[in-house]
Amino acid sequence: MATAFIRRKVVLAGATGLIGGYLLDMLLAEDSVAEVHALVRRPLKVSHPRLYCHRVDFAALPELPPIDEAYLALGTTLKVAGSREAFHAVDLQANLAVAMAAVRAGARRIGLVSAAGANAQSSVFYNRVKGELEEALKSLELEALVIARPSLLLDSRAHLGQPPRLAESVAIPMARLIAPLIPGAYRPIHGKDVARALLRSVLTAKGAHVLTSGDMVGR
Numbered sequence: 001m002a003t004a005f006i007r008r009k010v011v012l013a014g015a016t017g018l019i020g021g022y023l024l025d026m027l028l029a030e031d032s033v034a035e036v037h038a039l040v041r042r043p044l045k046v047s048h049p050r051l052y053c054h055r056v057d058f059a060a061l062p063e064l065p066p067i068d069e070a071y072l073a074l075g076t077t078l079k080v081a082g083s084r085e086a087f088h089a090v091d092l093q094a095n096l097a098v099a100m101a102a103v104r105a106g107a108r109r110i111g112l113v114s115a116a117g118a119n120a121q122s123s124v125f126y127n128r129v130k131g132e133l134e135e136a137l138k139s140l141e142l143e144a145l146v147i148a149r150p151s152l153l154l155d156s157r158a159h160l161g162q163p164p165r166l167a168e169s170v171a172i173p174m175a176r177l178i179a180p181l182i183p184g185a186y187r188p189i190h191g192k193d194v195a196r197a198l199l200r201s202v203l204t205a206k207g208a209h210v211l212t213s214g215d216m217v218g219r
Helices: 018-029 084-104 125-138 166-181 191-204
Strands: 008-013 033-040 051-055 069-072 109-113 144-149 207-212
Touching (some): 008 084, 018 033, 069 084, 084 109, 084 125, 109 125, 109 191, 125 144
Parallel strands (some): 008 033, 008 069, 033 051
């Protein structure tokens, strides 16, 4: 993988999630990464000499150590959050707070895990919040902002201890069968492909760049 930084220092929010977990594994496997600062609400089950875990309140983040790039993978569902306000606090406010703290700490490159259909003008609450976060991040002083918009994720979440998502349990088996027929932006994708594509793109991108599922499958 080509690198834009030598001995990069990285902050990651959302390491306990599906795509965030893949991001963490891949960052720790990169020789060019000197430090990974994981911002978490509960302890990670991973240990590594280059991993620094910070248990934080995302509503009152401390100052971050000097870093080069940030990855935002915090997310929940309306069902788990319990209300629109709680969902907004995680998916928009917490991610934006990390991004702003990262910029203050020196980061000029950010990778965001968003969602297919994200649109700040959408009538669908979930898509609108995702889109509002994207627009807020575009206002920051960055060299690169890479937005990954995956469609349906094909991975099991059982190992994450997350409650089952009924819609996914029905849709995933069907999606695996008809994936080649689905338009690229909405093609189902594995979380590992999303993480890999995001990491590669953040290092080389200039300005704001969007990756759809079709851009990321098999990268």
